[in-house]
Amino acid sequence: MRSLANKKVREVAVSEFKTHCLSLLDQVNKTKTPFRVTRRGKAIADVFPAAVEQTGHSWIGSMERVIPITGDIVSAVVDLDDFEPLKDCISCSIHTFGSGPLKNRSASGKVSARAQ
Numbered sequence: 001m002r003s004l005a006n007k008k009v010r011e012v013a014v015s016e017f018k019t020h021c022l023s024l025l026d027q028v029n030k031t032k033t034p035f036r037v038t039r040r041g042k043a044i045a046d047v048f049p050a051a052v053e054q055t056g057h058s059w060i061g062s063m064e065r066v067i068p069i070t071g072d073i074v075s076a077v078v079d080l081d082d083f084e085p086l087k088d089c090i091s092c093s094i095h096t097f098g099s100g101p102l103k104n105r106s107a108s109g110k111v112s113a114r115a116q
Contacts, residue, residue: 010035014044 010033017024017037028034028049037045 009046011038011043012036014039 012024012035014037024035025047028047032049034046034048036043037047
C-alpha cells in the first residue's frame, strides 16, 4: 500500500484489475474506498467512488449571500434623456414588422403606397 494524499490506498496489479474489474468496482462503490491500479509497480490509474449527484437543487439562488448587492440593480445605469438619438423618440423603442417600421404599414399590415 502507498499513500494517496496522505491516505493509505490499496494497490491492485493491472492483471488482477483486468480479471476482477466488476467486483473491484462494486467493492469501491460499497466501501467508498479508492484503490490504485499498477503496472510493474508503477501507478497507472486511481479508482475513486463516484461523486454523489445532487438532484433537486437549482442554480438559481445558489450565489445568495456570497456576492453582496449594493445599489439599485433594476434601474438604468444612466439617464436615457442623456442620449442624443433618443431625444426625439417618443416611446424609446422602435417597433418593426417584417423589414420596416410599423409607421409605414396600415392596421391590416399592408405596406402603404409611400413605403413602396
